[in-house]
Amino acid sequence: MHCEVIAVGTELLLGIVVDGNSAWIGEQLALAGIDCYFQVKVGDNFKRIEGAIRQALERSDAVICCGGLGPTQDDITRDVIAHVMGVEMRRDAVIADRIRSIFASRGRVMSQNNLRQADVPIGAQPMAQMPGTAPGLVCPIGDKVLYAVPGVPSEMREMISGTVLPDLRRRSGQAAVIMSRVLRTWGMSESGLAEALAVRVEELDRLGNPTIAYQASGIEGIKVRIVAKCDDAAEAARILDREEALLRGVLGDVVFGIDEQSMEVVVLKLLKDKGLTLAVAEELTGGLLSSRMSAADPAMAVFRGGRIAADAIADGRLPLNERAGAAAAAVRSHYQTGVGIAAVAGKREAGVVEVALAADLGGGRHGETQLLPGDQKRLRDFAVINLLNLLRKALCT
């Protein structure tokens, strides 16, 4: 089963919008075990959209067409599809009523153009998910199928997950359920992970299910993705659970979370579970740490605040690691939190910076000194995640 992706929109070709939709769809197709060999971007031009669709239908079994379903004159994907299908449009009364009521509920005047979104090529089926005003379409063409989804990422995602992937799986005769789980790691290189898991990966190569893959994700750490393929979801979940436990046993506290859990979410949860609050002293990271923590804890119930200054947070005459410890203690005391943490920069030398990280937990202090890359952005990114990782490990002991 091959599925091709066509992203429609002149703004994509002009670089005004970066096409992240195709990348996301590609990832979902791969996870569903469906091959995607081509992804094409084309502008809002009838002939060229038609050409791209015809070519895709020729060389692939299914086509996902993303974008160009809006209400303006530019949005012609719907018309091109009807032309390729060789059919007329019908105005879908249910969708038209829905669009009218969306405008009415927002107190906005609807121009007649908006009802174009209720036009459906005869033989095509609107998708059940309809988070916006543009309906997605399932269009059978010969023994192949074309899916049209809007370019708005949230709407597109809902339709791909809710209609397109299940339909593709059904068509591919794949009764199997494919489920995946990501173990998020920090503190070990990709080759280190591969070495640690070599024996298990060899076993799995023989068994064939589940499979394991690594995905380096920069400041998000290295992801270890487990993919299980089974006859039913319960069995797949059991396999994922078992494999996760097994890999955690090997990797230990290098695994900080699963799936979409970021380091800050994990740290906030650990703090909350222990009834602790947090304050930060940012001499080095200039507000980046606070910004990430407050984004993950908007009510600032656990993360209580921080102090940012180029210097003067703590006595500059102290040795670096003691300065960081003193800064962590000072901010903990000032904000009256259970935990204070600090990142402080020391000597800068050829491309690297000496950095002290410290966590003051009241009862005890944890700290370490590291050499981090001198490039300002990477220095800050690494200091933030390493400091959070230090706190995470301190909270787990």
Place this chain on the structure above:
Amino acid sequence: MHCEVIAVGTELLLGIVVDGNSAWIGEQLALAGIDCYFQVKVGDNFKRIEGAIRQALERSDAVICCGGLGPTQDDITRDVIAHVMGVEMRRDAVIADRIRSIFASRGRVMSQNNLRQADVPIGAQPMAQMPGTAPGLVCPIGDKVLYAVPGVPSEMREMISGTVLPDLRRRSGQAAVIMSRVLRTWGMSESGLAEALAVRVEELDRLGNPTIAYQASGIEGIKVRIVAKCDDAAEAARILDREEALLRGVLGDVVFGIDEQSMEVVVLKLLKDKGLTLAVAEELTGGLLSSRMSAADPAMAVFRGGRIAADAIADGRLPLNERAGAAAAAVRSHYQTGVGIAAVAGKREAGVVEVALAADLGGGRHGETQLLPGDQKRLRDFAVINLLNLLRKALCT
């Protein structure tokens, strides 16, 4: 002149990497007046890369092929190009020496594989720019041309700007120089800008040069791009200068900067020019403002620091605007800076939040209360940029 872009790499189809390269190239082509009708992503597969290149050569005058020039077995773009050109490879001795010396200078062992990057299809010309180990290639094919550039964004950009665009302009017989300037605006809607500039745009439509276009860029404001096309660069620069002055005359202080100048860079420059320093109180924005200011001023010479807390920055019993003013004054006094600014949240109601922004400049206070969207991320983003804009206007008066 049509130029097509092919991005090569299975990681692009799998969504592991989002293809930002094609978007950037598309933007550069548009600015150079060269049409781009198709952009295609294809995996590391000989037959499919070949198919994409042959089709592109058929329907376009020029092709830019991005990625697949690395040293590993996956990187086969070079081989496919030689095949399409119908030629053998020759090993370029100069490039080979260069690759050897790059490895030697880094004290790393070079595997023989790396010398594959010195292989050049006979008849192709290596590009002069060579920031990494992969050379870009200019490959004449019949009366058309194919450019191969690496997928590493910084290397790709250098080669596109240094070789590909000048070569494309020469081939298109376009003697003209195309230059652009972006006016960065904040505080006026796109339709507001269009209305304010309607008379001038009408004049320019008649004159034909320069042209003006709007580009909504979310939290970066709305960009007004002036594009001038002339016989020489000096004349183009003069036209841009004159048009910028004219538009600034109409738009006034809605224009906060040009080209790549962000709001924080502009504010930091204004402060520096006046010999002022800055501290911030973040009750609402949780460190985002500090993070952006310190990123733009890593030495923290002008931005001296800030305090972040959910509350308790200033007396909660005061009216909202007075609280913001008091917080700005307090942080200014604490950090002993010339200016203190603060963002404070008030009532939350159906989708909106009442927000007070204040700047204390020692001699005087500036402040305003606004209704901002209740969605946490947008609320913070808007509060940051609106607060900086308030300070910018205060510094200009």
